[in-house]
Amino acid sequence: MPWHAKHRFARISPRKARLVAELIRQRDVQDALNVLRFTHNRAAQMVTKVLNSAIANADEAEADVDRLFVSEARVDEGPVMRRFQPKDRGRAHPIRKPTSHIVVVVDEEQE
Numbered sequence: 508m509p510w511h512a513k514h515r516f517a518r519i520s521p522r523k524a525r526l527v528a529e530l531i532r533q534r535d536v537q538d539a540l541n542v543l544r545f546t547h548n549r550a551a552q553m554v555t556k557v558l559n560s561a562i563a564n565a566d567e568a569e570a571d572v573d574r575l576f577v578s579e580a581r582v583d584e585g586p587v588m589r590r591f592q593p594k595d596r597g598r599a600h601p602i603r604k605p606t607s608h609i610v611v612v613v614d615e616e617q618e
Contacts, residue, residue: 509578509614510568512560514607517553521584521607524550528580528609536562536575536613554580557611565613579612 517524527550531539536558543555558577566572585606591599 508568508570509612510561510565510570511579511610511612512557512564513611514553514557514609516585517607517609518604519550519553519607520605521582523548524553524582524607524609527551527554528582528611531558531577531611532580534577536572536577539577553609554611557609558613561611561613565615570615574616575613576616577611578614579610581610583608583610 527543527546527548530542530546531554534542539558540555543551543558558580562572562575565575585608587606588604590602590604592602594600
């Protein structure tokens with residue numbers, strides 16, 4: 508039975524977060540945590556928190572934590588906050604502040 512965790516409305520671009528999510532797909536949980544620990548991206552901290560939450564969800568359901576692996580790690584687009592930056596002569600330039608939905612699913616390896 509897979510266990511999942513989500514971080515919705517994360518204040519990071521989906522394009523940046525997907526680079527980190529690709530690093531941990533189909534890896535052992537401990538290996539994925541080690542990869543994220545040494546990845547110098549802001550998204551790595553967010554994905555680490557989501558992965559730790561998914562591991563805790565599996566542990567709460569009395570799964571064998573040593574046999575867990577990341578079966579799915581995806582980043583979906585969230586809503587975009589639109590702001591405007593005032594410029595000279597009364598103009599305004601739009602600023603897009605994208606958000607992401609980070610989803611990590613862990614599952615037990617089959618014997």
